[in-house]
Amino acid sequence: MTLHVNNADASNQGKTHPRNNQWRDGYNHYGKISRTLHWLTAVLVILQFSIVLAWRGTGKNTITLFLDSIGPHGSLGLLILAVTLVRLYWTWLNRKQRPPKAPGLGGKVAHLVHISFYALLLFLPAFALLRQYGEGYEIRLYGMTILPEAERHIAWMVAPADLLHSPLSWLLAGLMIGHIAMALIHRFWFKDNILARMAG
Template sequence: MALRSTQTGFGPVTKGFHWVMAILIVLMFAIGWYMDLLPLGLEKLAWISRHKSIGILILFLAIMRIIWRISEQTPMPVSRNRWEIAVAKLSHLALYGVLIVMPLTGWLMSSAANFSVSVFGLFTLPDMVAPDPALFETLRTVHWALSWGIVGLVGLHVAAALKHHVINRDVTLRRMLPVVKGK
């Protein structure tokens, strides 16, 4: 079984990265919204810790996914419209960027608040900055804004996939589904 993508379809590693990260992103938003509703206490702190751990996991997977993406070919675009290809490339680049920057702002925010980032209790990341309440507030705003950036980019990504599937009736969506091989 070939692990790499071909000119006509995505390989299982690429599909795995795609769907694991999609699930983790949805999970992050659910945890983020839930923990914001909780009063300050042990339960909230436990959910914040989970949120941080999953954020660092997303950062790691995003870096690995970018390395994997650079190391293999990408299937040929189904669309022949140059603007669609350009928008797809730009939106993918923006999504990769925000999946790197978002966890980094969370890590910076924790450091500025003088809270360590423990990753699933296995190890603790070093602080990136000294405690700074003003920086913490700025980073919290940036982190919040980036979360809505992710919502917009993921919404665009899903809408484009559905447009290709329902309106264009092409293989764009099907070739990223985990159960579809090759084409």
């Protein structure tokens, strides 16, 4: 008896092909959802730093009040935390079909930097929101109450942000500048497709 095997089936045996779905990640690119979440995070973080630096540099004026109306510090922090949680969940869902990590020391450093990004994007807003609640203020998102104010001062909620929020914020800023610089180096110096994976 002769066993007939379809050529297409035979060629697919033992191989794992990236999905054609543009919304999901693939082995050579990040999907539309990953790219949207990435650039949304970038916009929120840059806006957060821009408002803080504007207030520190110029104080209260028409521009800083306008920026603050667009992105209140607490509301932006809450949005950054929410988007980061969604990114982590989406990363886990796509963990078996994402672009592979670069080999060698450079790949290990890049992986460590990305882990640091996620950790900072989680802990920075979480510490700040804990401090806000622990100091007796309600948690609000653009005027909408998310969590009513605490009845008393809660020291253990306030302490982590008092100790770590400012230095970790500047660490995040440094990593972000380095991240942008390396993306541009890959694009214009190495001329590889690293940036294209996330830029589409």
